Amino acid sequence: MTQNYKEFKFSVGGREVTVETGKYAEQANGSCVIRCGETAVMVNVCMSQEPREGMDFFPLQVDYEEKMYSVGKIPGSFKRREGRAADKAILTSRLIDRPLRPLFPKGLFNDVVVIATALSVEPDVAPEPLAMIGSSIALAISDIPWAGPTGSVVVGLVDGQYVINPDFEQREKSTIHLNLAGTKDAILMIEAGADEVTNDEMVGAIMFGQKEISKICEYIETVIVPAVGKPKKEIELYHIPEEIDEAVRAYGSEKLDWALDTFDRNERQTRQDQVEAEIVEHLLETYPESKREIKDSIYYLTKEKVRAKIFDRGIRPDGRGLKDIRPIWCERGVLPRVHGSAVFTRGQTQTLATCTLDMPAAAQKLEGLDDETEKRYMHQYNFPGYCTGEAKALKSPGRREIGHGALAERALLPVLPPKEDFPYAIRVVNDILSSNGSSSMASVCGSTMALMDAGVPIKAPVAGVAMGLIKNQETGEFRVMTDIQGLEDFLGDMDFKVAGTEKGITAIQMDIKIKGISEEIMHTAIEQANEGRKFILSKMLECVPEVAPELSKYAPRIISFMIDPEKIGDVVGKQGKVINSIIAETGTKIDIEDDGLVCIATYGDPEGAQRARAIIESIVHDPEVGDLFIGTVVRILSTMGAFVEFAPGKDGMIHISKLSNKRVEKVEDVVEVGDRVKVEIIKIGEKGIDFKLLEKLS
Secondary structure, eight states, X not given: OOTTOEEEEEEETTEEEEEEESSSOTTSSEEEEEEETTEEEEEEEEEEEEEOTTOOSOOEEEEEEEOGGGGTOOXXXXXXXXXSOOHHHHHHHHHHHHHHGGGSOTTOOEEEEEEEEEEEOBTXXXXXXXXXXXXXXXXXXXXSOOOOOOEEEEEEEETTXXXXXXXXXXXXXXXXXXXXXXOSSSEEEEEEEEEEEOHXXXXXXXXXXXXXXXXXXXXXXXXXXXXXXXXXXXXXXXXOOHHHHHHHHHHHHHHHHHHHSOSOHHHHHHHHHHHHHHHHHHHHTTOTTOXXXXXXXXXXXXXXXXXXXXXXXXXXXXXXXXXXXXXXXXXXXXXXXXXXXXXXXXXTEEXXXXXXXXXXXXXXXXXXXXXXXXXXXXXXEEOOGGGGXXXXXXXXXXXXXXXXXHHHHHHHGGGSOOTTTSOOEEEEEEEEEEOSSOHHHHHHHHHHHHHHHHTOXXXXXXXXXXXXXXEOTTTOOEEEEESOOHHHHHHSSEEEEEEEOSSOEEEEEEEESSSOBOHHHHHHHHHHHHHHHHHHHHHHHHHOOSOOSSOOTTSOEEEEEEOOGGGHHHHHOGGGHHHHHHHHHHTOEEEEOTTSXXXXXXXXXXXXXXXXXXXXXXXXXXXXXXXXXXXXXXXXXXXXXXXXXXXXXXEEEEEGGGSOSSOOSOGGGTOOTTOEEEEEEEEEETTEEEXXXXXXXX
C-alpha cells in the first residue's frame, strides 16, 4: 500500500460508495477508483503542459471505456479485444463531458483528457453514474483549473416514488430514467427518457435528484479535496487585450447594429461578413499581429448585441417573439418503395424520415456490459455537410449524430407497440436535409410521421421542441425562447430539448454554457415547451391525421404465435432440415426465438404464412384421438396399410380395413404414394398412431 493511499466513504441514494486515491495511476494529474457494491470504475485525468497552438475552442476529450472483462465476457470481435466504442459507451462519454465542460475557465486551450474505465460491473449497480461522480472527484483533486465539484445521479419513478440510482428490478418498472448532473447549487445537465409523465413529475424528479447531488458535492468539497487535493496550476489564460476590445467597440459598434438590423438570415450573414472584414482591415493597421483577438472581440460584441435585443426588447434575430414557432410544413409517403416516409420542415430545418419493417431477427445485436442483447427499434440520425451548405465529404456518424439519434429513439420508445402485438424490427433513419437549429427535435417529428405512414400502430404521436435561454448573470433575470435556431443556440446559454405526446413527456435533454440553472427556469422552460409541442403536434396531424390502416405492399406481412420452447427442436429438425423444408414449401421466412415466439413473414402471399403456421402447429401439437389431419402417403404395404406423414417427421398408419367401408383387396386400389389425404386419429398406442381415411384429396 502506498504512503499516499486514502479511502473515503459516503452514501448515495442509501448505498455506500467508496473512493480510493493515491494507489493507482500516480502519474495522472488526478485519479481515483470509485466503488459501489461489486461495481468499480477508475477515472484518470490529464492536462497537457502547454496550450495547443491555434486553438479557438477548449480541447476537452472524454472517453468512457467498457471493458468486457468487467462482466466476465470475452469480446466477440475477430481479435477478441475491445474495438470501437459501442453507442452506449459513446453516450456515457457525452453524459460525463456535458456537466464538466462549462466549469473550465474561459481561455483555457490546454488539452484535457478524462478517461473513465469500467473495471467491474454488477447488474444492480450501474457504472455510468459512478463514472460521472469519479470524473468530478478526479478533476477536483487534480491540479487542473476547474470550478467543480459536480455530482451525478440517476433518478427513477417506481410505483409513484422517486428512487436514486435504481437497481435492475427498479429500472425495469420505472416510468422515468433521468440522468442528472449539477453543482451543489444548480442543475448542469439533464438526459431523460420517460413514459408520458407530467411536467410536475419530471420537475419533481429533477429537484429530488438535485438534493442528492448537493450532498455529493458537499462531501467532495469539504472532505475529499482538503484531504488529497493538489493546488491548482496557475495558467495564463487566453484573453482579448482591453485596448483591442475598446477599439473594436468604438469603430464597429454602429456597423454591427446595421448588420444585425434585418430578419433575413442570408442578408444578415452577408452584412456581418462585410462589417467584420471592414473592422479587421481597419484595426490591423494599428494591431498588425492581432487578427485573432480582433475577430474574437467582434464575436463577443455581436453576441452581446443579439442577446440584448432578445432580453430587452423580446425581439429574436428572425423577428419572432419569445414563444413563436417557425413556419411548419410536412409531407407523407414521399418515397413509393419505402415502407413509410415523411418530410418535416420547420423554418430552415428539414428532415427526411424513413421507416423500414423487417423480421425480429433483423434487430440490432448488442455487446455490452448489461444484459441487453438486441435492439428491436433502431433510430439513426445523419447530418451531411450539405444540410448547412458546407462542402464536406460523407463520414461515419460522430458522437453528436449518435447522441441525437439516441435522444429521438428515447422519445419514441414509449409509444411503440409491444413486440407481441407488432412482431417487427423497426428501423427509422433521419437524413437532415437542411439545418438551422433543433434538427434532433425535427427528427422526432419526422419519425413519428414516418411510423404512422408505415402503419406502425403507435400509442400516440410524439413531437419535440428545443428551448433556449438568455440569462443576466448579475440580476438573475432570464428569457426563455421556444424553437431556437442556430444563432440563438450558438449565442445563448441553454439548449433544452423536450419531446412528448399530448399526454406527457417522453424525453428531455439539456446542455448549458453557464454554471447551472434554477428550478424557476426549469419550470418555465418545460411549461413553455409544452405549449410549443402541442402546437407542433397539431401541424403534424394535419398531414398525417391517423396511422395508415394497412402496411405498405412492399413490407413483409408477419404473423406470430407461441409454441412450447421444448418443441423448438422438433420444428427446426436435425441440421435445420424440417424448418428449411417448411420455408421451401410455403415461400416464407421463419424466425423462432428462445421463448417459443414464432414469426412467419411473407412478401405478397399471405396464404403461405397460414400454411406454414398450420405445419408448425401440427409438429408441436400432441396428437389425440379424434384429431383430424391432412397428410401425404409416404409408404405402402399392399396387404397391410398406408403410412401417412401428417407433420414433418411424424407419421401414422391407415390399416387396410380403415381405407374404405367396403372390402379392399390391396392398398393401391385406394391410395398411392404421394396422395394427399384427410385422416382422423382413431387410436394412439405403443406402436404408434392409427388413422381412418376420411377423404382422398389428390
